[in-house]
Amino acid sequence: MKRIEAIIKPFKLEDVKDALAEAGITGMTVSDVKGYGRQQGHSELYRGAEYVVDFIPKIKLDLIVSSENVDSTIEIISNSAKTGKIGDGKIFVSSVEKVVRIRTGEEDEEAI
DSSP: EEEEEEEEEEGGGHHHHHHHHHHOOOEEEEEEEEEEEOOOOOEEEEETTTEESEEEEEEEEEEEOOOGHHHHHHHHHHHHHHHHTTTTTEEEEEOOOOOOOOTTTOOOGGOO
């Protein structure tokens, strides 16, 4: 089992969610996050005053998938979140030792 964390632009969330659902990948946690990478924030003008936005709003997706589905899940997220512009995001993959469904006590593959 693998944990996939994807940081994407907020307006791409529905595209990613729909693409994952079409592929039969269900279940994710979505969080509003802020951060920056190479874009290093940007300047904005508000009521005549310029100010710097250091942290850019993003969406973080957390998914747990079986090891066999990792590559296809990454491809789906990448294709549906891509705009071709700086700040499209990143995908991180890590191993998951154990999963337990609280309601039923199911473990590991049965729990996802």
